[in-house]
Amino acid sequence: MTDETNEDASPITIDAWARLLRSSATVLEQVEAKLKAAGFPPLAWYDILLELKRAEGRQLRPVELERRMLLAQYNVSRLIDRLASAELVEKRKSPEDGRGIVVALTAKGSALLEDMWPVYKSAIQSEFACHLSEDDAATLFRLLGKLLPGK
Amino acid sequence: MTDETNEDASPITIDAWARLLRSSATVLEQVEAKLKAAGFPPLAWYDILLELKRAEGRQLRPVELERRMLLAQYNVSRLIDRLASAELVEKRKSPEDGRGIVVALTAKGSALLEDMWPVYKSAIQSEFACHLSEDDAATLFRLLGKLLPGK
DNA sequence: CTCCTTTTCATGCAGTTGCATTAAAATAAA
DNA sequence: TTTATTTTAATGCAACTGCATGAAAAGGAG
Numbered sequence: 620m621t622d623e624t625n626e627d628a629s630p631i632t633i634d635a636w637a638r639l640l641r642s643s644a645t646v647l648e649q650v651e652a653k654l655k656a657a658g659f660p661p662l663a664w665y666d667i668l669l670e671l672k673r674a675e676g677r678q679l680r681p682v683e684l685e686r687r688m689l690l691a692q693y694n695v696s697r698l699i700d701r702l703a704s705a706e707l708v709e710k711r712k713s714p715e716d717g718r719g720i721v722v723a724l725t726a727k728g729s730a731l732l733e734d735m736w737p738v739y740k741s742a743i744q745s746e747f748a749c750h751l752s753e754d755d756a757a758t759l760f761r762l763l764g765k766l767l768p769g770k
Numbered sequence: 771m772t773d774e775t776n777e778d779a780s781p782i783t784i785d786a787w788a789r790l791l792r793s794s795a796t797v798l799e800q801v802e803a804k805l806k807a808a809g810f811p812p813l814a815w816y817d818i819l820l821e822l823k824r825a826e827g828r829q830l831r832p833v834e835l836e837r838r839m840l841l842a843q844y845n846v847s848r849l850i851d852r853l854a855s856a857e858l859v860e861k862r863k864s865p866e867d868g869r870g871i872v873v874a875l876t877a878k879g880s881a882l883l884e885d886m887w888p889v890y891k892s893a894i895q896s897e898f899a900c901h902l903s904e905d906d907a908a909t910l911f912r913l914l915g916k917l918l919p920g921k
Numbered sequence: 922c923t924c925c926t927t928t929t930c931a932t933g934c935a936g937t938t939g940c941a942t943t944a945a946a947a948t949a950a951a
Numbered sequence: 952t953t954t955a956t957t958t959t960a961a962t963g964c965a966a967c968t969g970c971a972t973g974a975a976a977a978g979g980a981g
Contacts, residue, residue: 642917643794645917647791689795693931693932717975718977744778747783756785760786762902845939848961869960870946
């Protein structure tokens with residue numbers, strides 16, 4: 620008797636899995652290298668700053684950052700510390716919650732986002748986008764969405 | 771005058787990029803967690819061992835591993851040390867090249883590969899494959915291939 | 922209110938990674 | 952042959968990550 624709920628991944632699916640790992644790692648590495656070559660911090664910094672910029676009042680609780688970025692708690696805590704040391708964000712005590720803090724984007728952080736974007740965008744173009752048609756990108760977007768929780 | 775060779779990535783392409791990062795990181799993390807929960811070493815170990823198993827004579831030079839796995843030299847060097855400490859591979863002096871070594875899969879390493887595969891395959895199924903049809907997987911494979919060098 | 926549980930954030934420690942450098946052998950050049 | 956360049960691998964150091972734990976406040980049960 621077969622167990623349909625526990626069948627194996629097919630060969631083509633396994634190939635797709637292997638290629639997802641390989642291609643994403645390769646492209647990400649190249650994009651990171653371009654950012655670094657331009658004297659910019661890693662992508663993780665950009666991601667956090669961007670999330671703050673988009674947030675209500677340009678600030679968020681660390682817990683909220685964890686949820687949105689899918690990062691571990693200690694990872695967010697230390698990343699925030701580094702960003703704060705670089706004066707890209709400011710740590711404030713939360714007025715509503717005595718345990719918590721609020722992380723706010725500074726003018727310097729906002730400026731860094733703007734400075735990085737042209738380089739980042741150009742890297743996405745040269746390492747990723749230039750290999751794909753618009754249809755390819757749309758299809759990729761749709762298929763990868765199936766892998767995300769709640770999509 | 772426009773410069774067609776340097777156009778910007780389109781919005782849908784940027785969305786696809788963001789989703790590639792997010793989805794691959796998420797799924798990889800879940801698969802790694804399942805391996806760890808089963809008491810197995812990280813995926814990187816599996817990848818190296820598998821590469822060795824597939825190689826002529828079940829052995830490779832570190833340089834060759836770097837090329838195939840797209841890993842940095844020092845990274846491979848240390849990974850091999852850890853694998854050798856666990857007796858999963860054996861480091862031998864290269865007979866042809868006095869500088870180099872040859873990394874050979876041991877019986878223990880081969881056994882680990884076989885032990886890990888069922889768990890790994892099941893994780894690929896539950897975290898990746900189950901979200902995709904066969905056609906989806908084939909399309910993903912094809913599109914991601916465009917991102918790899920020389921594909 | 923008091924006690925217990927949960928949530929939020931920080932941190933010590935060990936393991937890992939990136940960077941730069943070193944050492945040694947192979948290869949090429951003079 | 953002698954010297955310079957390139958290739959191969961290892962390693963000291965600093966930065967980063969994961970894990971476990973701890974501290975402090977919030978929330979809930981009695």
